[in-house]
Amino acid sequence: MNVPLLATDDGELADRDAFRREVLAGLGGSPRAIPAKYLYDARGSALFDAICEQPEYYPTRTEAAILRRHAGEISDLAGAGSALVEFGSGSSVKTRLLLDAMQDLHAYVPIDISRRHLDATAQRLREDYPGLRVDPVTGDYMALDALPPTIDGARRIGFFPGSTIGNLRPEEAVAFLRRARRLLRADGALVLGVDLKKDTQRLHAAYNDAAGITAQFTLNLLRRMNRELEANFDLSAFAHEAFYDEPAGRIEIYFRSLRNQTVMVAGRRYTFIEGERVHTEYSYKYAEADIAELARLGGFSIAHIWTDPARLFAVAFLTQAQNEKARP
Ligand SMILES: C[S@@+](CC[C@H](N)C(=O)[O-])C[C@H]1O[C@@H](n2cnc3c(N)ncnc32)[C@H](O)[C@@H]1O
Missing domain, CATH: 3.40.50.150 (Vaccinia Virus protein VP39)
Structure with a gap:
């Protein structure tokens, strides 16, 4: 998906500042989590539109x-x-x-x-x-x-x-x-x-579409960090994970590290062990x-x-x- 990159205005600089603060707080916390609102840059919004057209959604x-x-x-x-x-x-x-x-x-x-x-x-x-x-x-x-x-x-x-x-x-x-x-x-x-x-099956399918668009939407957050926070996430070394937690009544969405690795984000070093997850989104039912x-x-x-x-x-x-x- 091609989204043109234009000059950054003051509003975008303020957005980026808030993004940096919340990402650093979220990766420094335990368990790790990044607020869902950051899934939506221009590419994330376009991907959300594509999710809406998936047969499972x-x-x-x-x-x-x-x-x-x-x-x-x-x-x-x-x-x-x-x-x-x-x-x-x-x-x-x-x-x-x-x-x-x-x-x-x-x-x-x-x-x-x-x-x-x-x-x-x-x-x-x-x-x-x-x-x-x-x-x-x-x-x-x-x-x-x-x-x-x-x-x-x-x-x-x-x-x-x-x-x-x-x-x-x-x-x-x-x-x-x-x-x-x-x-x-x-x-x-x-x-x-x-x-x-x-039923759990229908919910699971909706957040794990066969075309992999929801996975792209989740991993777009890594791409956004690479672009806006000078991060170096290798997108092929992380995976989208979504499941329904029935007792909690919510879909939980994460990106999961596929191996032990170190990533730089805004000048700081973060270590991820294989299988470690970062929470990105809930969808309560x-x-x-x-x-x-x-x-x-x-x-x-x-x-x-x-x-x-x-x-x-x-x-x-x-x-x-x-x-x-x-x-x-
Ligand atoms: C699940 S989508 C829904 C889009 C549309 N209303 C629809 O029903 O198809 C969520 C929308 O809310 C925006 N959004 C998410 N968190 C937000 C926040 N904290 N403040 C303002 N907008 C937010 C996203 O950019 C996105 O466009």
Whole structure:
């Protein structure tokens, strides 16, 4: 996959600084771990899009089918003239189902940490939706304190699809929901996509696709460290590892060292023994009843929840808990 390398701007230098700090902390810790948000540089975002097209990766097409089927109801619950705020917007593909259905949308605010990918996506949306105001925000949605003032006055409808909430530990998911609640304000709402618990075999296949795209996505983190942190990982000496931990209710993803080796990262030397793993990602799976509890802890309640016939995935319309009724 070819991603052009352009000149680095100030934002990218700040991104790189944070990346260096968190990687060094993560490789110095025990057990070793690197935050999942760093999987998404421009190449990582493009690889994620490719994962979504793999036959084993049921979440994207299942969630899209739910949204396609219920976009009219979501639009009615949101009300005319609202602003759509997406957390972790990626390529905003499923978003188009809502953009097409929502009435008199005030603006669309895609938020993503993957700077160049977000800029390119926003540009494409402006071309495809000439009447729509698109106000992208680059940053970490776990640390965001404000949304663009251009949406002041409009009802704020959050959108957090892709089961990205599953990448957060339960306590982080609650912290995210509380932050989203503040950002979306008292009359706001959140459309949340959640992957449901299911048989281990289907889960295992989804995160170990036969074409090896998820493996490339995991190992892209090593490539990113090589490029941005002057590291010298040999990509052929590490492997992607993903499995479902049923008691914990989560997929766990790692890169694993295939031999004893030493790697330099940002001027520091790290030793890996054969079989040693570095954690990169979780994907928590929820039962439907867990979603209500998660929403409650985050200060929301479920106004409506939709699933597919096989109950693989759920999309919930959450309103702020003190605001029991969804509008209109
Ligand atoms: C699982 S993908 C989902 C993409 C898209 N929303 C979808 O449903 O297909 C997660 C997206 O969230 C972004 N992301 C991950 N962690 C983030 C963070 N902490 N802050 C902002 N964006 C983040 C990634 O760059 C990526 O685009």
